[in-house]
Amino acid sequence: MADFKKNLALLEAACKNPRAQMDKYLAQGKKVVGCFAPYAPAELVHASGMIPMGLWGGQTELKLAKSYLPAFACPIMQANMEFGLNGTYEGMSAVLIPAMCDTLRCMTQNWRFGVPQIQMVPIVYPQNRQSSASIDYLISEFEQVLVVLATSTGQMMKERLLCETIELYNAHNAVMREFAAIANKHLDVITPVVRHTIIKSAHFYEKSEHLAIMRELISGLNELPEYDFKGKRVLLTGITCEPDELLSILSENEIAVVGDDLAHESRQYRTDTPLTGGGGLKRLAMQWKNRSGCSLIHELGKPRGAMLANLCRETGADGVINCLMKFCDPEEYDLPYLEQDLRDAGFPCMTLEVDPLNTSYEQARTRLQSFAELL
Ligand code: SF4
Numbered sequence: 001m002a003d004f005k006k007n008l009a010l011l012e013a014a015c016k017n018p019r020a021q022m023d024k025y026l027a028q029g030k031k032v033v034g035c036f037a038p039y040a041p042a043e044l045v046h047a048s049g050m051i052p053m054g055l056w057g058g059q060t061e062l063k064l065a066k067s068y069l070p071a072f073a074c075p076i077m078q079a080n081m082e083f084g085l086n087g088t089y090e091g092m093s094a095v096l097i098p099a100m101c102d103t104l105r106c107m108t109q110n111w112r113f114g115v116p117q118i119q120m121v122p123i124v125y126p127q128n129r130q131s132s133a134s135i136d137y138l139i140s141e142f143e144q145v146l147v148v149l150a151t152s153t154g155q156m157m158k159e160r161l162l163c164e165t166i167e168l169y170n171a172h173n174a175v176m177r178e179f180a181a182i183a184n185k186h187l188d189v190i191t192p193v194v195r196h197t198i199i200k201s202a203h204f205y206e207k208s209e210h211l212a213i214m215r216e217l218i219s220g221l222n223e224l225p226e227y228d229f230k231g232k233r234v235l236l237t238g239i240t241c242e243p244d245e246l247l248s249i250l251s252e253n254e255i256a257v258v259g260d261d262l263a264h265e266s267r268q269y270r271t272d273t274p275l276t277g278g279g280g281l282k283r284l285a286m287q288w289k290n291r292s293g294c295s296l297i298h299e300l301g302k303p304r305g306a307m308l309a310n311l312c313r314e315t316g317a318d319g320v321i322n323c324l325m326k327f328c329d330p331e332e333y334d335l336p337y338l339e340q341d342l343r344d345a346g347f348p349c350m351t352l353e354v355d356p357l358n359t360s361y362e363q364a365r366t367r368l369q370s371f372a373e374l375l
Pocket of ligand 1: 037038074075076077100101102103104239296325327328329330331
């Protein structure tokens, strides 16, 4: 328990104050690169000897961002723009912006003009992944990112370091999946807020550091007696489910989170990079080709609903909460398909609009109370 508590406290501190975490790395003489949600190629940053930090918005009052983004841009990008403009990200060497949706495409240009002191590196992922040209194209995108990163580090990334990084990231993926499985045996201590904090914290750590903390945390968790949770169990799907006030409503209603498909959380860790099949860049491109079940990836047949139904069966979840990020078009397009597929499979699904910039959760509280009664 001591190891669990000690390591949880470390991860909580990083989530509460990511800026302090960034300052720690800067004080060590390391360079930090911001990685925009959700698929910035963090491995290239790590292999270049820099620290990738996830930029997934946060709670703030919008003042400056309103001059750059329309009111209907999603809250994650509104907050990222505000933090860029108000100096919260000062000290970053660059930001990587994957142009996955219309809002992210606009962000590349807004950032270029609004925050010129932090270099912006765009990357466009191919959506026609069946074409063999998509691998060559994505490799060329990665190479362009590396050229810009080299202007910060003064040298090009080495293939050997990329291969080591890929192995490290795969090991980290495995440990995060292990945590997600073990957490369900300890739903007394792994509340929805604690589960979210532990998974989110990975965005603010150098990967080997986070891997070591997670291994200790899991071994501390394994020492605890298993807990027979009597409440309802749900899966979360969507982009993110924040802030903690929203997740606390689940605990109030005796609902545990037993799995997730959030882009912010488990979606990050479910697809490993192949260990064979070519050089590091080619294998990273193959990882993109192997991803599935995400609203940001074009896929015929929309397999996300069926995938969630299978995850419900595996985890014993009673239903699914679709955390619909406010103004997120890609998630809205997925919604009718995944709700229908879940209902056909016999799993209740509720869609809850998520706005991390919101400060009042009374409507969400009422809806979640009703959903808890239906489960
Ligand atoms: S995918 Fe959705 S949440 Fe992510 S940047 Fe685009 S609109 Fe925002």
